[in-house]
Amino acid sequence: MLVHLQGPWSPWFGRLTLGDIPYTNPVIIFAFLFTVVAGIALAVPVLYYRKLGYIFREWLCSVDHKKIGVMYIILGLVMMFRGFIDGMMIRTQQVTADGPHSPGFLSAQHGYLPPAHFDQIYSSHGTLMIIFAVGPILTGLGNIIVPLQIGARDMAFPRMNAISLWLSVSGAMLIMASLFIGDFSTAGWVGLIPLTELPYSPSVGVDYWMWALQISSIGTTLNAINIITTIIAMRAPGMRWDRLPIFTWTTLSTNIIGLTAFPILGVALALLGADRYLGTHFFTGGQGGNLMLYTDLFWIWGHPEVYFLVLPAFGIISEIIPTFSEKPLFGYTTMVAATFAIAGVAWAVWLHHFFTMGAGPWVNTFFSVATMLVGIPTGVKVFNWILTMYRGRITYTTPMLWSVSAILMLLIGGLTGIMLANPAINYTVHNSVFVIAHFHCMVLLIAFAIFAAIIYWFPKVFGFRLDEHSSKRFFIFFVLGTVTVFTAMFALGFMGETRRLDYLYDPQWLPLLIVEEIGIVFYCISVGYFFRMLYVSIRDRGRNQCGADPWGTARTLEFLTHSPVPFYNFAVTPHVNALDELAWRRANGHADTPPDHYEPVHMPNSSMIPVIIGVLSFGFGFGMVWRIWWMAGFSLLAIIALIILGSFMPDPGYTISPEEMREMEAQHRAPGIMADSHPPHPAAEERLV
Amino acid sequence: MSAPKSTAGGAVQLWEYQPKPHDPVSTKTLGFWLYMLSDALIFAGLFAAYGVLDQPMNAAGGPTAMQVVHPVAAFWQTLAVLTSVLAYSLATVALKAGSRAGVALGILAAMALGLVFLGLELNDFVTLFAMGATPERSGFLSVFFVLIASHGLHMAFGLLWMLVMLVQIMRFGFTTEVVTRLLSLRLFWQFQASVWVCVYVFVYLKGIVP
Numbered sequence: 001m002l003v004h005l006q007g008p009w010s011p012w013f014g015r016l017t018l019g020d021i022p023y024t025n026p027v028i029i030f031a032f033l034f035t036v037v038a039g040i041a042l043a044v045p046v047l048y049y050r051k052l053g054y055i056f057r058e059w060l061c062s063v064d065h066k067k068i069g070v071m072y073i074i075l076g077l078v079m080m081f082r083g084f085i086d087g088m089m090i091r092t093q094q095v096t097a098d099g100p101h102s103p104g105f106l107s108a109q110h111g112y113l114p115p116a117h118f119d120q121i122y123s124s125h126g127t128l129m130i131i132f133a134v135g136p137i138l139t140g141l142g143n144i145i146v147p148l149q150i151g152a153r154d155m156a157f158p159r160m161n162a163i164s165l166w167l168s169v170s171g172a173m174l175i176m177a178s179l180f181i182g183d184f185s186t187a188g189w190v191g192l193i194p195l196t197e198l199p200y201s202p203s204v205g206v207d208y209w210m211w212a213l214q215i216s217s218i219g220t221t222l223n224a225i226n227i228i229t230t231i232i233a234m235r236a237p238g239m240r241w242d243r244l245p246i247f248t249w250t251t252l253s254t255n256i257i258g259l260t261a262f263p264i265l266g267v268a269l270a271l272l273g274a275d276r277y278l279g280t281h282f283f284t285g286g287q288g289g290n291l292m293l294y295t296d297l298f299w300i301w302g303h304p305e306v307y308f309l310v311l312p313a314f315g316i317i318s319e320i321i322p323t324f325s326e327k328p329l330f331g332y333t334t335m336v337a338a339t340f341a342i343a344g345v346a347w348a349v350w351l352h353h354f355f356t357m358g359a360g361p362w363v364n365t366f367f368s369v370a371t372m373l374v375g376i377p378t379g380v381k382v383f384n385w386i387l388t389m390y391r392g393r394i395t396y397t398t399p400m401l402w403s404v405s406a407i408l409m410l411l412i413g414g415l416t417g418i419m420l421a422n423p424a425i426n427y428t429v430h431n432s433v434f435v436i437a438h439f440h441c442m443v444l445l446i447a448f449a450i451f452a453a454i455i456y457w458f459p460k461v462f463g464f465r466l467d468e469h470s471s472k473r474f475f476i477f478f479v480l481g482t483v484t485v486f487t488a489m490f491a492l493g494f495m496g497e498t499r500r501l502d503y504l505y506d507p508q509w510l511p512l513l514i515v516e517e518i519g520i521v522f523y524c525i526s527v528g529y530f531f532r533m534l535y536v537s538i539r540d541r542g543r544n545q546c547g548a549d550p551w552g553t554a555r556t557l558e559f560l561t562h563s564p565v566p567f568y569n570f571a572v573t574p575h576v577n578a579l580d581e582l583a584w585r586r587a588n589g590h591a592d593t594p595p596d597h598y599e600p601v602h603m604p605n606s607s608m609i610p611v612i613i614g615v616l617s618f619g620f621g622f623g624m625v626w627r628i629w630w631m632a633g634f635s636l637l638a639i640i641a642l643i644i645l646g647s648f649m650p651d652p653g654y655t656i657s658p659e660e661m662r663e664m665e666a667q668h669r670a671p672g673i674m675a676d677s678h679p680p681h682p683a684a685e686e687r688l689v
Numbered sequence: 690m691s692a693p694k695s696t697a698g699g700a701v702q703l704w705e706y707q708p709k710p711h712d713p714v715s716t717k718t719l720g721f722w723l724y725m726l727s728d729a730l731i732f733a734g735l736f737a738a739y740g741v742l743d744q745p746m747n748a749a750g751g752p753t754a755m756q757v758v759h760p761v762a763a764f765w766q767t768l769a770v771l772t773s774v775l776a777y778s779l780a781t782v783a784l785k786a787g788s789r790a791g792v793a794l795g796i797l798a799a800m801a802l803g804l805v806f807l808g809l810e811l812n813d814f815v816t817l818f819a820m821g822a823t824p825e826r827s828g829f830l831s832v833f834f835v836l837i838a839s840h841g842l843h844m845a846f847g848l849l850w851m852l853v854m855l856v857q858i859m860r861f862g863f864t865t866e867v868v869t870r871l872l873s874l875r876l877f878w879q880f881q882a883s884v885w886v887c888v889y890v891f892v893y894l895k896g897i898v899p
Contacts, residue, residue, distance in 0.1 A: 001824070156716050221727050229720040237705045263727045267734030271835065280824045280831035281749070282738070288749035288828030293741045297734060572704040585703070595704040644853055650866050 003198060003279040005627070014628035015204065020182045026106060027089075027117070032180055061606040063158035064567055065143050066461060066673055068165045072140025073454070075165075079172055080133035080447075084527065086125035088520050091485070093118055095517045099507030110503045118502035119186035120205065124175060126189025127209060130309070131216060132172045134443065137450050138312045139168075139223055142251040144461060146227060148558035148565065149245045151236025151574050156229040158604040159651065164223035166614025171216030174621045178208035182625070185209035188500065190302065191272065193283045193294040198276045204625050207276065211621040214269045217262045224258035227251060236557075238576035245556040245580075246329060249336050250315030253343040254308050261304035268297035277624075292357065299350035307346040310442065311339060313449035314381055317403045320456055321385050323554050324400040325392025328580055331384040338377035338384075345374050355426045364423045371421035378414055382407060397551070398471045402452035405479055406445045413441030416490070434493025437486045444482050451475070459550035463564035463672050464541040470533040477526035484519030488512040549591075555583040564672025568601050568656060571665050598658040598665070605653055609646045613639055714869050721873040725880050728843075732884050735836045736891060742832040743895075749827035754896035757822050757833065759813070763893045766809045767885065770844075773802035774882045781875055784868065792858055792871070796851050799878065803848050810841050833892065840888055843881050850874055 009015055022028045046052055059067055096102060097111030105112040113121065147155060155161045178184040185205040187195040196206045231244075231252045244252075271282040272294065281287040283294040322329045329335060351359060351367040385407055394400070416438040419425050429435065451474075459465045492512050497504065504513070537544065549559040559582050561570050572595035578584035585591045616635040623632030741747075743754060780795025814834070817823075824834040854874060857867050 157720060225720050225723040225727070228723055229716060233711060233716045233719055237708055238702075259723060259727050260730050263730035264734045267731055267738070271738065271831075274824075274831065274835055278824060280835065281826075281828040282742070282831050282835075284828075286749070287826070288742070288747035288751075289831075290741055290747065290828060293738055297738070300734075572706055573708045575702045575705045577701065577703075588701070590701065590703055593703055595706070597706070599706050640849075647853065647866075647870070648857070648860075650864075 001278050003277060006202065009627065011630070012628070014623070014626035014631075016181070016626045016628065020204075021180065022183070025117070027113070028179065035176075035180075057606065060611045061162075061608050063154070063162050063604050063606055063610075065147050065155045065158065065161060066565060066567075068161050069140040069142075069144030070461065070673065072136045072143060072165055072168070075169055075172060076133045076135070076137030076140060079128050079136070079175075081527070082176075083125050083128035083133050084523070086121050086128065088524070089113065089121050090118070090125060091513075091516055091520045093121075093502060094504055095510075095513040097502060098504040098510045098513055100505070101507075102503075113502060115502045116183075116186060119500070120184040122500055123185045123188050123205075123209065124178075127185075127213070128175065129443065130189060130305070131213060132168070132175065134309050134446055134450065135216075135220065136168055136172075137454075138254075138309060138446075139164075139220070141316070141450075141453050141457070142227055142255070142312060143223075145457060145558055146248050146251050147230060147234070148460075148561070148569060149248045149556050150231060150234060150239050151557055151570060151576065152230060152234035153569050153573075153601070154604060155226050156234055157226050159607050159610060159646070160222055161226050162607065162610035163613055164219040164226065166610050167219030167222070167617055168216045170614045170618035170621065171212040171214075171219070173618050174208055174212040174215070174625070177622065178205065178212075182208065190298060191294075193272075193291050194285050194289075196272060196276075197284055207625040210269050210273055210276075211624055214266060214273075215617050215621050217265050217269075220258050221262045221266075224255040224262070227255045228259065236573050236576055239557075240576075242333075243576055243579045243581070246318040246332065246335055246339075247312070247315035247556075250311045250318070250339050253339045254311040257304045257308045257311070257343055257346060261301045261308065264297055265301035265305075268294060268301065271297075295354055295357070296350070299353045300347075303350040303353065304346040306439075306442070307342055309446050311343060313406070313446040314339065316449040316453040316456075317385060317406055318381075319556065320399045320403045320452055321388050322580075323456075323551055324395050324397055324403075325389045326394075326553050327388055327392040328555070328583070329384065330387040330390075331380070332579065334380055335384050338380040341377040342374060345370060345377075349374065352421055352426070355423045356430050361423075368421050368423050372418055375414065375418050378410070382410065395553075397455075398466075398468060398475055399452040399456035401472070401475050402448045402455070405475075406448035406452065409441050409445035409448060409482070413438055413445055416441065429493060431498050432493040433489050433497045433499055436499050437489035437493060440486055440489070444486075451478070456551075457558075459544075459546045460558060460563050461565060461673055462541075463546065463562075464537065464544040465546055465550055467533050467536040467540065467544070470529050470536055474526050474529035474533055477522045477529060481519045481522035481526060484522060485516045486519075488515040488519070492516075549582065555580040557581045560585070562672075564674070566664065566672065568603060568661075571595060571598055571601075571661055594665070598661040600658060601656040601661060602653050603656065605651050607646075607651065609642055613642060616642070713865055714872070717869045718872060718876075721876060725876060728880065731839070732887070735832075735839055736887065739832045739836050739891065742828045744829075747828040749829075751827040751830060752820075752822045753829065754833070754892070755899065757817055757830070758893045758896035760889075760893040760897055762809070762813065763889060766806050766813075767889050769802050769806040769809065770882050770885045773799045773806065774879055776802060777875055777878050781871065784863065784871060787863060789858060789862065793855055796855055796858075800848055800851050803844055803851075807841060807844055807848075810837065814838075836892065837888060840881065840884055843884070847874070847878055847881055850877070 005015065007015065008017055046055060059071065062068065093111040093113045096105075097108075102110045104110050106114075108114045111118075143155070143161065147153070175184070182204040185191065185196065185201065185208065187201060187206060187209075189209075191206070191209065195201060196210075231248060235244075271280075274280040275282050275284060275289075281289040283289050283291055285291065318329055318335060348370040349367055351363060352371045355364050355367070385403075389404075416434070420429070420435060420438060455466050455471055489512075492509055495509060495512075496506070497509055546563050548562055550563060551559075557574060557576065558565075560574060574581070582591065585593075616639045619635035620632050620639070623629065623635060745753065776795050776798035778795075780792045780799065783791025783795055822830055824831045851874065854867070854870060857870070861867050
């Protein structure tokens with residue numbers, strides 16, 4: 001059954017040999033040194049301040065939805081930084097490799113990256129940005145905000161929530177490992193078939209890509225189950241469906257997509273894996289395989305996945321614009337309807353990713369019309385946002401700046417999308433960088449919303465505001481970079497530049513490529529300001545402390561409790577009386593009315609099992625990639641054993657007594673996210689082991 | 690108590706001091722239904738792949754469905770899986786009566802019939818392998834084996850789960866957690882049976898239609 005591989009294989013190390021570590025490649029050595037320095041920079045303070053136990057106990061073993069969300073966001077930001085470096089390298093390669101007379105550096109004929117290395121970089125850029133950057137950040141935001149917005153104490157399944165996180169982390173770690181051990185896929189983030197088949201990609205690159213996606217997609221599916229159950233079953237009393245905050249609505253719709261789309265990705269990757277490991281013929285060119293089957297299965301997931309990312313971004317914008325316009329959201333009901341319309345149509349548009357594959361005019365027409373239909377609910381959303389701002393009392397804080405620019409990005413990305421939905425146009429520009437510029441406008445709109453959300457909700461989670469001065473500069477340079485790079489890229493698309501080129505044959509493209517590189521410089525400056533924003537904010541945190549509602553005009557339930565949010569979320573479960581509960585309480589003079597007494601509160605205990613499952617699933621992935629069967633087999637059996645073992649140790653949780661709660665609330669020393677969550681609890685200590 | 694009295698008064702209620710506790714059984718069952726939905730999508734993907742690859746072209750000169758499926762033999766499998774579900778359902782009837790022995794007996798019977806099902810399936814695979822019909826032979830045989838083996842893998846996990854539940858019933862009795870798991874397992878087992886019915890119709894019965 002097992003495919004017979006060429007090249008060495010040993011039972012202990014599988015395919016792994018010393019020669020698989022690319023220690024001769026200067027680019028990778030630099031990346032390695034950078035990673036080591038960054039790792040030391042993190043490890044030294046942790047060890048110096050003796051915080052290792054704290055981090056393990058309070059973060060790695062935590063089942064608190066806010067901490068899990070923060071860890072998701074940190075994971076996403078780190079991966080986004082790596083994806084950004086990949087993007088920077090792609091742009092720099094293209095500007096240095098334009099025309100036959102362009103010089104070659106290092107081992108490349110043109111530019112500084114040989115083709116095989118360049119291909120790995122664009123593949124990892126796409127995979128990282130979509131699956132491991134934007135995905136985890138939005139999941140993390142949903143994790144933090146949704147239970148707060150619906151007045152819940154935690155997710156429906158806290159321990160499974162932690163398992164989802166650690167599965168995503170282990171997928172991301174597999175991609176990190178591919179940087180230094182072996183190589184990464186050269187077949188793009190979509191896994192171009194049949195390039196991903198064993199005869200054409202015999203190295204471990206495709207396996208890394210495949211297992212990283214597979215493991216993290218299991219995490220996403222579990223998280224979708226968790227969030228949907230939480231929203232349906234854990235709402236506070238009075239939180240009727242017509243009072244559900246819009247971000248919660250979009251998270252619900254996005255996770256319905258996640259729940260139904262990710263299994264299809266799992267099938268596509270599993271069948272590809274069967275081809276690569278067991279020698280089957282699902283997608284091979286010969287022996288009765290069908291290439292288009294992979295392409296269809298992949299995009300049946302792939303297109304809903306795009307809406308999986310964009311819908312929460314719409315939700316974020318819909319939360320921020322009312323807050324800073326001091327008006328309720330215009331057209332709440334139509335907004336919800338539009339969200340679900342987009343989520344529904346998401347299922348009937350996948351073929352527009354390959355109009356030119358020759359499915360025939362009727363099929364193309366169906367998918368073309370379906371794709372254009374998406375423009376209607378999206379248009380509804382844009383008008384709703386604009387009418388929310390109309391005659392509002394607008395304050396241009398940074399989250400608002402990001403949100404308004406996101407609408408403009410949506411306009412550019414959306415209108416070019418409608419152009420591409422027309423098969424006649426699509427035949428002309430498909431595979432050109434015009435398409436790249438289009439979908440980067442869409443994903444950058446998501447990035448804009450993400451930065452808006454991080455700045456908007458950061459004070460809620462950490463109790464102090466981010467520095468406005470540097471965050472505005474971060475915003476300005478990021479937008480400048482975006483406009484510069486992608487305006488030029490739209491033009492280059494019309495001039496005929498195709499995507500994924502490591503060498504560009506037309507010297508006339510050079511001026512616009514230089515413009516793009518200037519845009520990259522702007523992006524670099526903005527990244528600098530991002531780090532400055534974090535540094536200044538943390539340094540001046542004493543001065544930027546904020547109360548329950550840091551913005552003064554927030555409308556939804558999460559701003560009712562303290563900032564930083566205590567580990568129990570709400571001392572007493574709020575009773576919801578209106579849509580935009582906080583705005584209602586403010587208008588009726590109840591905003592500062594605390595509960596008059598407290599009742600016992602039951603909380604879940606931390607658990608080591610999720611993080612161990614994460615480590616083991618990395619072991620499983622790594623073993624499968626290198627065909628180290630004992631490692632993969634042991635990890636898989638250990639995961640199953642741990643899950644069974646876990647089912648024998650039900651979590652009794654612990655109870656916060658009314659006295660404890662009154663003390664914490666009255667002295668306003670409710671422990672925030674950075675503090676030890678709870679005075680060491682005898683039962684909790686015991687259960688950790 | 691130093692906390693100020695609520696100024697709300699009257700009709701407005703701001704806090705819910707004793708919220709109705711969330712029903713753990715219904716919450717977990719909802720979560721499990723959602724998981725089953727994602728599992729259904731996995732099978733939907735596999736059935737779609739089967740539909741695509743069940744063409745004469747995809748047999749690549751090797752055996753076609755007509756030559757590898759035996760609906761009569763597979764009927765015994767169908768019978769085994771459906772009676773297994775019946776046995777499990779009898780276990781849940783015993784669960785209502787709170788009879789530990791009755792539940793254990795029902796689960797044991799369900800496991801035995803599940804094992805019969807898997808044994809018949811393995812036997813079928815061995816026969817096919819012996820005549821040279823292996824997954825490597827053609828695109829059609831790849832999807833044939835992977836679809837059926839995916840279902841078989843689910844059945845095997847169901848059996849493992851039953852084994853765990855037998856131990857938990859003996860050890861913990863019918864606690865909320867155990868009962869929730871028994872109900873989820875019933876859902877899982879019935880779902881796998883319905884998937885098998887689809888396999889039987891779309892693979893075995895459709896296979897003999899020329």
